[in-house]
Amino acid sequence: MFNVIRAELRKLRRPTLFFGTMGAVVFFSGLFSALLYLLIDSPQGNADRGQVISREVLALASGGVQGFANVGGFLGIIALCVFAAQTAQEYTYGTLRNLLVRQPSRMKILIGKLISMIIFALAMITISAIVSIGISAILAPTVDVSTDLWFSSAGIEYIYTTFVNVIISVVGFGIIGMVLGLLLRSPISAISFGVLWLLIVEILLIAVKNSLQLWLPGYQLSTIASGGTVDVTYSHALAVGGAYVAFGAIVASILFVRRDVAN
Amino acid sequence: MVNTAISVSDLSKKYDDRLAVSHINFEVPLGTVCGFVGPNGSGKTTTMRMLLGLITPTTGQGHILGEPIEHPERYLSRVGAMIEGPAFYPALSGHENLMVLARLGGFPVERVQTLLEKVGLGERGKSKYKTYSLGMKQRLGIAAALLPEPKLLMLDEPTNGLDPEGIQEVRALLRDLANGGTTVFVSSHLLSELEIISDHIVMLRKGEIVFAGPIGELMAQQQPTIIAKSLKKSDLKRIVKIAKDAGHHAVIRDDSVHVLADMKWAPVLNEAAFDAGITLAQLAPQLPNLEETFFEMTGDK
Numbered sequence: 001m002f003n004v005i006r007a008e009l010r011k012l013r014r015p016t017l018f019f020g021t022m023g024a025v026v027f028f029s030g031l032f033s034a035l036l037y038l039l040i041d042s043p044q045g046n047a048d049r050g051q052v053i054s055r056e057v058l059a060l061a062s063g064g065v066q067g068f069a070n071v072g073g074f075l076g077i078i079a080l081c082v083f084a085a086q087t088a089q090e091y092t093y094g095t096l097r098n099l100l101v102r103q104p105s106r107m108k109i110l111i112g113k114l115i116s117m118i119i120f121a122l123a124m125i126t127i128s129a130i131v132s133i134g135i136s137a138i139l140a141p142t143v144d145v146s147t148d149l150w151f152s153s154a155g156i157e158y159i160y161t162t163f164v165n166v167i168i169s170v171v172g173f174g175i176i177g178m179v180l181g182l183l184l185r186s187p188i189s190a191i192s193f194g195v196l197w198l199l200i201v202e203i204l205l206i207a208v209k210n211s212l213q214l215w216l217p218g219y220q221l222s223t224i225a226s227g228g229t230v231d232v233t234y235s236h237a238l239a240v241g242g243a244y245v246a247f248g249a250i251v252a253s254i255l256f257v258r259r260d261v262a263n
Numbered sequence: 264m265v266n267t268a269i270s271v272s273d274l275s276k277k278y279d280d281r282l283a284v285s286h287i288n289f290e291v292p293l294g295t296v297c298g299f300v301g302p303n304g305s306g307k308t309t310t311m312r313m314l315l316g317l318i319t320p321t322t323g324q325g326h327i328l329g330e331p332i333e334h335p336e337r338y339l340s341r342v343g344a345m346i347e348g349p350a351f352y353p354a355l356s357g358h359e360n361l362m363v364l365a366r367l368g369g370f371p372v373e374r375v376q377t378l379l380e381k382v383g384l385g386e387r388g389k390s391k392y393k394t395y396s397l398g399m400k401q402r403l404g405i406a407a408a409l410l411p412e413p414k415l416l417m418l419d420e421p422t423n424g425l426d427p428e429g430i431q432e433v434r435a436l437l438r439d440l441a442n443g444g445t446t447v448f449v450s451s452h453l454l455s456e457l458e459i460i461s462d463h464i465v466m467l468r469k470g471e472i473v474f475a476g477p478i479g480e481l482m483a484q485q486q487p488t489i490i491a492k493s494l495k496k497s498d499l500k501r502i503v504k505i506a507k508d509a510g511h512h513a514v515i516r517d518d519s520v521h522v523l524a525d526m527k528w529a530p531v532l533n534e535a536a537f538d539a540g541i542t543l544a545q546l547a548p549q550l551p552n553l554e555e556t557f558f559e560m561t562g563d564k
Contacts, residue, residue: 006366007363011355098350098364101315104316
């Protein structure tokens with residue numbers, strides 16, 4: 001297993017992939033957090049879908065991680081793309097046969113791949129947290145938002161909790177990406193399907209029927225990152241999102257173990 | 264003590280209602296070079312994939328280095344393979360690609376540079392795989408197959424894309440490996456190359472075994488051919504008639520008549536042609552080669 005993880009990490013640390021992804025993480029984490037403060041007085045809102053997050057809310061102990069929690073869903077989409085591409089490319093390049101000749105245990109390959117990609121996701125989340133909280137701490141005083149409570153013991157606890165929630169959410173999105181990669185066996189198809197579903201189909205479905213936000217997988221995983229919303233509780237999102245991820249992972253694992261490698 | 268590297272019994276693979284490989288039986292002795300030949304689509308790659316545990320057979324059994332193919336984990340650490348051409352990550356260098364496989368198999372990473380040098384890629388190991396020529400990709404595939412210092416090496420068309428010098432190098436490499444005790448199971452379309460290096464041959468046609476055994480035995484089964492050319496092309500059909508009247512199989516191929524007959528019959532044909540007023544421009548007995556034998560046995564030409 002350790003050999004599989006080391007082999008997979010060698011692929012993940014190639015400069016284009018690693019620095020490209022981390023660059024996107026830094027940019028969007030910075031952007032999401034900066035807009036929270038730069039648009040604080042905008043009548044169009046300063047957060048996702050026109051929400052207004054006021055100075056008073058941002059000054060709470062949880063205020064420091066508001067930007068980080070908001071970017072969680074976006075980190076999930078990046079994770080979905082990376083996990084899907086890393087999995088499906090083995091089919092398109094024909095490299096799966098090399099991997100299976102060197103490590104015949106297909107479950108070891110699958111779990112090793114997953115662990116290595118989770119390590120990659122952890123690096124992504126850590127960088128995002130540092131950038132997001134750092135930019136928030138710099139911009140907050142410029143718009144008269146107090147940061148006194150952010151680094152109190154309650155504030156630190158919020159940072160830990162949000163960090164864990166974002167990890168759960170991002171890994172959930174990543175596993176869905178991996179499942180799509182295994183099922184569709186093409187990086188372009190897997191990423192297109194995943195991103196279109198999350199960014200367009202789910203939003204349209206919720207716009208048409210609001211109660212669907214309780215049951216759609218992407219919405220549950222984003223809700224986990226933000227620690228729950230007014231409409232969807234954290235525990236509900238964790239249960240439903242977890243069920244989707246577990247079901248997809250089981251189906252994909254069975255297929256991966258049993259399917260002939262004929263390309 | 265097992266003395267066969269590969270042993271296959273009643274092995275079949277069915278896709279929908281098509282039998283890609285049909286109840287094949289063959290053995291490859293340890294320490295030999297075995298050529299695996301057959302027309303495109305005859306089932307060579309499917310057979311190799313079954314032997315490597317990549318696809319599940321529909322029926323039959325197989326053993327690699329004494330271990331059943333249902334348990335590839337018991338033998339793959341001693342097997343090197345390149346199936347259906349080299350397959351690597353384009354954005355990684357040749358060196359990094361081999362490092363991925365070395366880490367995965369738990370092999371010493373120092374072996375990577377040694378192998379790159381062995382296949383002539385020592386200078387280009389740091390270049391990205393996507394910048395490699397077809398021949399270089401092929402060499403990298405061979406290096407990857409050699410990573411485990413294999414007891415059995417399975418190569419599918421290893422000389423594809425190589426220049427004549429590269430082909431000679433691969434031939435020498437395979438012979439060296441066999442001399443060192445490695446069993447080499449190699450498929451190739453370059454039958455003349457296989458004829459030079461192989462001790463054994465397994466021949467497939469439409470998923471069925473046509474021949475499996477020592478190459479000498481295969482050649483001994485083949486009748487020698489007499490090749491006759493006349494001064495006038497119009498006389499070729501008359502030569503065919505003379506041969507057939509004498510009970511020999513004869514066909515016109517490339518402006519000459521190929522007669523399946525022992526070389527002792529050549530003077531008889533010469534005399535008969537002279538008597539019929541035919542002037543022969545060439546009369547040469549030819550021992551069968553693998554290519555001729557292949558075409559005859561697989562019915563491809």
